[in-house]
Amino acid sequence: MRSEAANWNRPSSGARLAAYAALAFMHVPVLVIILYAFTTDDRTYAFPLPGVTLHWFSVAFARTDIWDAMRMSLGVAALATLGAIVLGSLTALAMSRTRFWGREGITFLLVLPIALPGIVTGIALLSAIKLAHLNPGFWTIVAGHTTFCIVIVYNNVVARLRRLPQNWIEASMDLGADGWQTFRYIVLPQMATALLAGGMLAFALSFDEIIVTLFTAGHDKTLPIWFFNELFRPRERPVTNVVAVIVMVVTFIPILLAYYLTKPADER
Amino acid sequence: MSAVAASVMPAPGVLRRSATFLYRRPGLYLVLLLVPPLLWFGTVYLGSLLALLANSFYAIDEFTAKIVYQPTLATFKQVVTQPAHIDIILRTLLMAVAVTIACACIAMPIANYMTRYASPRAKALFYVGVMLPMWTSYLVKVYAWRLILAKQGILSWLLDSVGLGGALDTLLRLPGVGGPSLSSSYLGMFIVFVYMWLPYMILPLAASLERVPVSLLQASADLGARPGQTFRNVVLPLVLPGLAAGSVFTFSLTLGDYIIPSVVGAPGYFIGMMVYQQQGTAGNIPLAAAFSVVPIVLIMIYLSLAKRAGAFDAL
Numbered sequence: 001m002r003s004e005a006a007n008w009n010r011p012s013s014g015a016r017l018a019a020y021a022a023l024a025f026m027h028v029p030v031l032v033i034i035l036y037a038f039t040t041d042d043r044t045y046a047f048p049l050p051g052v053t054l055h056w057f058s059v060a061f062a063r064t065d066i067w068d069a070m071r072m073s074l075g076v077a078a079l080a081t082l083g084a085i086v087l088g089s090l091t092a093l094a095m096s097r098t099r100f101w102g103r104e105g106i107t108f109l110l111v112l113p114i115a116l117p118g119i120v121t122g123i124a125l126l127s128a129i130k131l132a133h134l135n136p137g138f139w140t141i142v143a144g145h146t147t148f149c150i151v152i153v154y155n156n157v158v159a160r161l162r163r164l165p166q167n168w169i170e171a172s173m174d175l176g177a178d179g180w181q182t183f184r185y186i187v188l189p190q191m192a193t194a195l196l197a198g199g200m201l202a203f204a205l206s207f208d209e210i211i212v213t214l215f216t217a218g219h220d221k222t223l224p225i226w227f228f229n230e231l232f233r234p235r236e237r238p239v240t241n242v243v244a245v246i247v248m249v250v251t252f253i254p255i256l257l258a259y260y261l262t263k264p265a266d267e268r
Numbered sequence: 269m270s271a272v273a274a275s276v277m278p279a280p281g282v283l284r285r286s287a288t289f290l291y292r293r294p295g296l297y298l299v300l301l302l303v304p305p306l307l308w309f310g311t312v313y314l315g316s317l318l319a320l321l322a323n324s325f326y327a328i329d330e331f332t333a334k335i336v337y338q339p340t341l342a343t344f345k346q347v348v349t350q351p352a353h354i355d356i357i358l359r360t361l362l363m364a365v366a367v368t369i370a371c372a373c374i375a376m377p378i379a380n381y382m383t384r385y386a387s388p389r390a391k392a393l394f395y396v397g398v399m400l401p402m403w404t405s406y407l408v409k410v411y412a413w414r415l416i417l418a419k420q421g422i423l424s425w426l427l428d429s430v431g432l433g434g435a436l437d438t439l440l441r442l443p444g445v446g447g448p449s450l451s452s453s454y455l456g457m458f459i460v461f462v463y464m465w466l467p468y469m470i471l472p473l474a475a476s477l478e479r480v481p482v483s484l485l486q487a488s489a490d491l492g493a494r495p496g497q498t499f500r501n502v503v504l505p506l507v508l509p510g511l512a513a514g515s516v517f518t519f520s521l522t523l524g525d526y527i528i529p530s531v532v533g534a535p536g537y538f539i540g541m542m543v544y545q546q547q548g549t550a551g552n553i554p555l556a557a558a559f560s561v562v563p564i565v566l567i568m569i570y571l572s573l574a575k576r577a578g579a580f581d582a583l
Contacts, residue, residue: 015377015381015385016381016385018377018381019377019378019381019382019385019386019394022374022377022378023378023393023394023397023398026397026398026401026463026466026467027397027400027401028416029401029404029408029409029412029413029416029463030401030404030408030409030412032412032415032416032422033408033411033412033415036415044418044419044420045414045415045418045420045421046420046421047420047421047422047425048425083308086304087304087305087308088305090301090302090304090305091301091302091305093301094298094301094302098294098298100298106302106306109309109313109314110309112313113313115520116520116524116564116567117520117521117523117524117525117540117563117567118524118525119524119525119526119539119540119543119544119560119563120320120524120560120563120564121313121316123320123543123547123553123556123557123560124313124316124317124319124320124560125312125316126547126553127316127319127320127322127323127553127557128312128315128316128319128320130319130323130553131319131322131323132319143312146308146312147308147309147312147313150305150308150309178283178284178287178288178291179287179288179290179291180283180284180286180287181287204403208405208406208407210406210407210527211524211525211526211527214544215544215547224405224407227407227408227411228407228527231411231414231531240411244405244407244408244411244412247405247407247408248404248405248408251403251404251405252403252404255403259396
């Protein structure tokens, strides 16, 4: 019986091969980008590469427009993350335990910026900017990014708070701690890693965002906007690849950290 | 711990009294927590959506190219009656449906393998392997596909070296889907869309496949069903919510995208490109706003269909 069940549950080697091939295929584009950062050919995308060089890295590092865009992106991502951490964790603290009228509505509202296509959020923000006669630029980018980053932090923190045993808080109160002390010594340490993970994901999301940003940026250039413009310029193409590699590294580090920060807690 | 104990002893300070005050009034505590985020969402986000709606009811003066701030339905009428605009809407809708179906067909075997057959370690590898490309920079991925699909790029080199170059040329000569190269055809755009949204389909599908009890499959097999019949009659109805949830992502993301059609693009316009171009070079924000209501309406229709399939139980 048992051996039969095991046999029944065995995949054909074809299915296994297809599944692994599909998984590998999903990583091909990343490898391609890295590969083309070293090409000697700056006009076409010919493959196989005619030659290999490190020249484009030095070209990229010498270009000030890249560094300006990089600084702008880092600034936007830092401020948007900060805003999202504050607003997201406030919401999570309110929503984690209590049930109240309008709770469903708030959840819906939080998800809306990522449930609707980015273009809707983008054009909506632009409409408001135009109606209010504001000048689009750095601060409007930050406002837009904060809005869709809140839900990322919220999701992470609220999941952790729901797993925090209520009797820990009761025990803290019984021992004479007040609300602030309970928050400081019990709740905050428990939600810290989730908060950090949410913040990192929000940072990565903001650093890489283009669809909403193009609408709210005015004349300011974040790194993705620089990148987007570069796609339509046939000159020095490998520099674009070098920047792509940099962007991947900058977004990957926080994402991997976030993954490891939340993973052990799940296994505990 | 001793710090806590020490601070308990003296007469209650402002902090402690405020904590007690709030503890006795959970309603007030809740309101204080919720005011900042709700204020933000109310002004920045809902305000923007209202501004969008307001703008779509304005129209642009055809002679001065200035926005006339008087409510009118003229802009909406323009969107749904001009043949060129209807073409754009239908083209986008068709692409979104095609991409959704293709994603479902490719994601199903992968999700099935990773949830049912893979060993625990292989399963972890699959989950990370699916999530990593999802979190890779969006623009970088689009750009990579432009390199892959380019004339003389990797894909055509690969097909040439296995002797299928002629097949690609025939494919590209097809009217409608073809073009001068893969990177400027609807076929190429379709491939990029499917690649980009595939993880968004795999993950909810895998989540709902995990919840299908193995005993049901065994029972079905014991009763004489062939694997295909088990899949159709047992598995598919059970994972329908996951499928619907994934399709909400693929459908909505395709409808609103304007980067992919402009980077890996055939000449035809898509809703997103139309919105972007109208607000930018054309300066016609009312038309852009009215056009962006189209994907909202389409998604609302789709969501209500998905809800009937139970998509939100699987999210």
